[in-house]
Amino acid sequence: MTDFTDARLGALLADVGAHxxxxxxxxxxxxxxRCTPRHRSISHHxxxxxxxxxxxxxxxxxxxxxxxxxxxxxxxxxxxxQHVDELPASAPTTLPAARGSDAQLRxxxxxxxxxxxxxxVVGDPIAWNIDAAGETVVVWLAAALSQNRTxxxxxxxxxxxxxVGVVATTxxxxxxxxxxGRHVRTVDxxxxxxxxxxxxxxxxxxxxxxxxxxxxxARSMAESVAPVR
Amino acid sequence: MTPVPSGPGDGxxxxxxxxxxxxxxTVLVRRHEASAIxxxxxxxxxxxxxxxxxxxxxxxxxxxxxxxxxxxxRPWFMRILTNVAKNAVRSERxxxxxxxxxxxxxxxxxxxxxxxxxQRAELLRALMALPERDRLVLAxxxxxxxxxxxxxxxLDLKPGTVKSRLSRAMDRLREQLASSExxxx
Numbered sequence: 001m002t003d004f005t006d007a008r009l010g011a012l013l014a015d016v017g018a019h020x021x022x023x024x025x026x027x028x029x030x031x032x033x034r035c036t037p038r039h040r041s042i043s044h045h046x047x048x049x050x051x052x053x054x055x056x057x058x059x060x061x062x063x064x065x066x067x068x069x070x071x072x073x074x075x076x077x078x079x080x081x082q083h084v085d086e087l088p089a090s091a092p093t094t095l096p097a098a099r100g101s102d103a104q105l106r107x108x109x110x111x112x113x114x115x116x117x118x119x120x121v122v123g124d125p126i127a128w129n130i131d132a133a134g135e136t137v138v139v140w141l142a143a144a145l146s147q148n149r150t151x152x153x154x155x156x157x158x159x160x161x162x163x164v165g166v167v168a169t170t171x172x173x174x175x176x177x178x179x180x181g182r183h184v185r186t187v188d189x190x191x192x193x194x195x196x197x198x199x200x201x202x203x204x205x206x207x208x209x210x211x212x213x214x215x216x217x218a219r220s221m222a223e224s225v226a227p228v229r
Numbered sequence: 230m231t232p233v234p235s236g237p238g239d240g241x242x243x244x245x246x247x248x249x250x251x252x253x254x255t256v257l258v259r260r261h262e263a264s265a266i267x268x269x270x271x272x273x274x275x276x277x278x279x280x281x282x283x284x285x286x287x288x289x290x291x292x293x294x295x296x297x298x299x300x301x302x303r304p305w306f307m308r309i310l311t312n313v314a315k316n317a318v319r320s321e322r323x324x325x326x327x328x329x330x331x332x333x334x335x336x337x338x339x340x341x342x343x344x345x346x347x348q349r350a351e352l353l354r355a356l357m358a359l360p361e362r363d364r365l366v367l368a369x370x371x372x373x374x375x376x377x378x379x380x381x382x383x384l385d386l387k388p389g390t391v392k393s394r395l396s397r398a399m400d401r402l403r404e405q406l407a408s409s410e411x412x413x414x
């Protein structure tokens with residue numbers, strides 16, 4: 001035993017390490033619960049928001065075109081946006097494993113009805129994958145883009161803190177919504193935590209780009225993968 | 230073909246977490262918790278490794294303002310983890326004065342690998358018989374495949390000290406194994 005080489009002994013140690021018992025569940029959620037600051041009382045904000053909604057609602061009943069604007073701010077395509085007092089517990093969104101070369105990426109994007117990015121966002125590499133549901137996901141270092149048909153059954157919902165304003169914007173001239181900051185995305189009854197998100201509809205396809213960047217960068221990324229016409 | 234990253238790097242995630250993005254930190258937790266459990270187990274035993282790991286991650290989150298996102302996250306976090314795990318051992322001794330228990334290995338149901346499992350257990354016993362600082366440096370090198378530079382950061386040592394400590398730890402481990410009849414080539 002005294003003549004074990006470092007390599008041999010190291011391999012045996014690595015094998016031991018690989019067999020150290022691991023917990024049956026991750027501690028990530030418990031860590032997150034301890035790291036998340038407690039939700040502040042937003043009763044004041046709620047009252048202000050409620051008053052704003054009341055004022056706007058009155059305006060909607062009086063002016064027909066405004067009704068469409070309000071409806072758009074409360075949702076887009078098959079995704080509705082709902083303001084809540086407190087965000088529910090949610091699982092983190094895991095980005096798909098990367099695969100494929102740039103050439104394969106362009107081919108898959110074209111088949112999915114997306115144009116290839118005209119340029120990479122500076123400093124952001126691109127990874128991509130087709131998930132189990134057949135949804136194309138293009139991933140930048142700071143953003144994830146997914147797309148699904150607007151006729152798909154199952155409306156997705158975004159739960160947004162009461163004091164967060166959803167912004168109406170555009171992507172390549174198409175109507176879009178910007179949901180800033182952390183919120184919860186509910187899909188088929190399952191809650192996923194989400195970063196800021198840009199939503200838009202083009203060619204009957206709902207696009208969602210989730211990112212830690214600000215709106216200007218998100219729009220730039222989104223407009224670089226506008227659907228092929 | 231150039232490999233494409235599977236997601237944001239540790240530095241990017243740490244930067245986002247530093248700005249309050251707990252979800253980004255959660256990704257870091259999931260990415261490093263298995264490694265943390267392995268190392269913590271060698272310091273404070275399997276029974277306390279999970280608590281030590283969780284506490285270390287929380288402390289790391291609260292210390293992110295001191296972390297340079299251009300540097301490697303793993304060795305920086307490992308330093309926090311080892312301190313937390315060591316404190317857990319010291320606390321335990323003060324309360325109940327027990328010796329460090331060995332980490333628990335997976336039970337095997339395959340009789341053909343029972344002998345192999347016994348060899349692993351024997352090697353683990355030899356490892357746990359070493360001083361804590363030897364166990365730590367060996368765990369960082371062989372469990373986690375950290376470089377000498379990373380180990381130096383994780384254990385707050387000079388790189389030259391890492392090399393010599395590793396060498397002495399391996400020698401002491403061989404001495405421990407030399408007294409065992411079970412581990413064979």
